[in-house]
Structure formats: structure tokens, C-alpha cells
Amino acid sequence: MALPTLDATFASAADLPRRQMLAQWLVNLQYSGSVADYWTLPEHYLWAKIAVAAGAPRSEADYISLPKNYVWSDLYNVVSGSSGSTIDRGEKEAIGWIAAAVRGDSNDPAKVATYINWPWRYQVASIITSLAVDADAQSFITTSGATDIEAIDQFVKGVKDLGLWDNMVCWPLRSTQNAGTGTTAYSLGGLGTFNGTLVNGPTWGANGLAFVLASSQRIEVTDTGNLLNGAGKNFSVGAVASSSGGRSSATSLLGKGSNTTLGGLSYALRHISDNIGQLQLGDGATQIIQGTLASSWPNDTFAFALGRYDQSTASIRLNAGADQSGAFANGVRSTTDQFSIGAAGTVNHYNGTIAFAMFADTLATADLYTLYKTTLGLNLGLP
Amino acid sequence: MSYELTDRIIAVVPEAVETLFPALLAQYGEALPDAGRQVLTIGGHWDDAAKTRIRAASLTDGTITGQPLTDGRVAFRCLWQADLAAAFDSGQIPQAEQLSEKELAQLTPQPEVI
Secondary structure, three states: OOOOOOOHHHHHHHOOOHHHHHHHHHHHHHOOOOHHHHOOOOHHHHHHHHHHHHOOOOOHHHHHHOOHHHHHHHHHHHHHOOOOOOOOOOHHHHHHHHHHHHOOOOOOHHHHHHHHHOOHHHHHHHHHHHHOOOHHHHHHHHHHOOOOHHHHHHHHHHHHHOOOHHHEEEEEOOHHHOOOOOOEEOOEOOOOOOOEEEEOOOEEEOOEEEEOHHHOOEEEEOOOOOOOOOOOOOEEEEEEEEEOOOOOOOOEEEEEEOOOOHHHEEEEEEEEEOOEEEEEEEOOOOEEEEOOOOOOOOOOOOEEEEEEEOOOEEEEEEOOOOOEEEEOOOOOOOOOOOEEEOOEOOEOOOOEEEEEEEEEOOOOOHHHHHHHHHOOOOOOOOO | OOEOOOOEEEEEOOOHHHHOHHHHHHHHOEEEEEOOEEEEEOEEEEOEOOOOOEEEEOOOOOOOOOEEOOOOOEEEEEEEEHHHHHHHHOOOOOOOEEEOHHHHHHHOOOOOOO
């Protein structure tokens, strides 16, 4: 990570009184509370709370009773993934190392030296700004009313680390990760704003939106800019879902185009039986339907299906499994037809719960599955 | 708020969306919430899995659309305004026919497999 920019945001953190800076560090770590809740505590209490909030191994009471060097040593270990003791470090050296670790710069000696040489205020301000909720995540949280701030923030930061942010738009659909009420499913991602409308009453739930096949429930997303069709470019589509049964030979998790005739199809991501998920692509005249999953995907089980197309090969994978691939050099149909979640166009509806859907105009990798599983997808039972 | 708590399926000819529904909205319309605003409507959907909240289903907003049937009609499934539901039951609205799940299934076009 680049050294922090000494801008107004950084300066506002560095200008706080010392205990308020520690309180801000704590609040950012917890994703809850306010500086006013903590800054009047004695400093060693604040260090103890920071250590526990960061995941350090001892209890808050233990840290309160120990010299601060033990907090710093454990903090460094938990942030950097190291083991061993660094209690011999003085405060300036210890906080410099912690700042480097928080910002992912522990392996860059020049940056570590810079962090160590910085005044304490700069060291802690660099930690505070690094732990602050990402501005794009905050914008989504504010707009949608989502309450799972930590998961959304960690996911957005991870997507940016993967270099996917500007190429991707997604719809987190667990109730705490989106509006959780009403008929708008807000979109998240740097590709653009593609908020969807819930049609025919899919129901918000803790694990996602529940779609009922018999009610033709879906989310409709208007694509006014030809951005979601993948024509002429590599692209990926993905969904995390759990079927409640009622699958047929064309049951679709998402899709682009009318899909009532082959001429109207751009793509669809399907889950039609325990062993068959499909990426369906069409160029307006011909199509490919690819493939058979490498592992089983039974009812009532969440899994992440990822379909990818690089203009020559169509592939689909489940979770971290291997790609099942086939050749298709035709490209896909360019269309501004609606993008649907829980259906392909207005047909082939899904029956089950969808926790997440995404489109990217580039090839996503297995890293996206791992990131989703450890952030937005916690407690869905993903393997 | 007087809406039925179980959904029912009502089939009408497509023209009824333009000719019948506005009159029903004028006579039976009752506001339901959606995204922090109130929407005048005659139908709603459960908003949460625990069925503690009802939200508006609106033709105007596109949050409900008819399901095409093989006989040319369209079916709407939602929680209907209670007085309107009573009118359905008493036969006051002959242009609308209530369908059972079995009847809906028999009239539903088979999914496209392409």
C-alpha cells in the first residue's frame, strides 16, 4: 500500500488529542461506537480495548495489568500474522511496525523505516485512515441503509485489492447487506449504479432474497448503457444461492436479454440440477450451454457459481472448484435488454434464496470466492 | 392497514390493467409503505421472511407484473386489499377470476428451454 497521503483526512486524524486518536483507532476497529464513548478512559484501558478488538489473545483485564509493550507486541503479531515477542521495542518503533503491518507494508523496509521515523501522531493517523470505512462502502451503506458495515467494508476493500472494483457491479442481497425492506435492491461497485427493482414480491431475509418460482419473482435491472451485456469483452457473472427445489431444465439465477427466443439471449447463469450448473451464451443466432459441475450442488445448500467468458472459451465453476470449459468464439449478443436476478429476462424463474449476484466486464478469479466467503458470505456455510 | 394476510391469484384479461384496475384503485386503494414512502395500491407483498411487514405492490412502479397465461389472460398474485378481496369473493367484479395453484400451474406456459 502506498504511504498515506498527508491530506485533510489524514490531518484531521493527526490533529486529535492523543486519547481521542486511540479512541478513533478503537472505533474504526470495532465498526461501532463513537470517540466520545471512549476517549475519557485512561490510556492503558484504551490500549487494552484496541488489542482485544484487533483479536489479540489475552483478555482486556490482562492487558490493563501488563506494561504497554505487551499490547504492542501482541497487536503486531495479530495484524502481521507473526508470532514471537517484540516487547523489547520502544513505543516509537512498536507503533511504526504496527502501522506498517496494518497497511500491509511490513515487507517493505523503506516504508517500515518511514513509519518508525514518523511522529507518533502520523503513525496512529496512518492506522486510523487505513482502518476507516472505505468511502465507496460508506456511500453504499448510507444509500441503501445496510447495517453490516464490517462485511461490506472488508468486501469493498478486498475487491479493490483484487483490482476488480472499476470493472464490477454486484448486488449483496442479505437483508443486513442491502436495504432489507422495500422494492429496491441497491447495487455496489465501480462499474456504475445499477439499482434493481423487486418484481412480484421476493422476500428479504437474513441469508438473502427468497424468490418463489410460482409467483414469477425476480429483480429487474435496467441497463441503459450497454454495460452489462459483455459484448466484445471478457466478462464474468456470478451468484451465491440456495435452491428450494422446483428446478427445471432452464432455471436461471440471473440473465441478460429476453431469453424467450434464442435471438434475444445474451447470457444466463443456470442451476438446473444437483450436478448441472450452466453458463448459457448466445450471439443472437447460436448459443453454447456449458457445463456439468465438478461437484454436487444440492437443494438447501449455498454455493458460489461463477461463469466466465473470454471471447473464446465459456466456463463455469462452483466455489473454489475447477472450471468446466467449452469453446465458443462467437461473442455474445449486445443488448440493452434488462438484466434480471432470479430469472433470465422475464422467464425461467428461480425458486430459492439468492444472497449475492454480480457482473464484471473482466475475468474474475477464485480470489473473489474466497473474499466473498470471508466477508459478505460469513455463516452461509460456503465450503 | 386492511390487507389480506395470504396471497391469492387473480386472472384478468390484459385490457383490464388499463380499464379495470384504475377503477379498483380509486375505489379500494389504500396506502402501503415502500422504501420510506407511501404508495396507493390495491395489493402488497410480504417484505420479510417472518411476515411482519407488508410492502406495496404497484403497477405504476413495476413492482408487480402480470404472469401471462396460456389462455391469453394475465395473473396477479399478491396480498389484496381486504374490501377488494371481499368484492372478489361476492362476485361483484366478474371480470376477475380467482385461480387455485393447480389452475395456475395448468395455465402457465412451460419455461423456455433454448
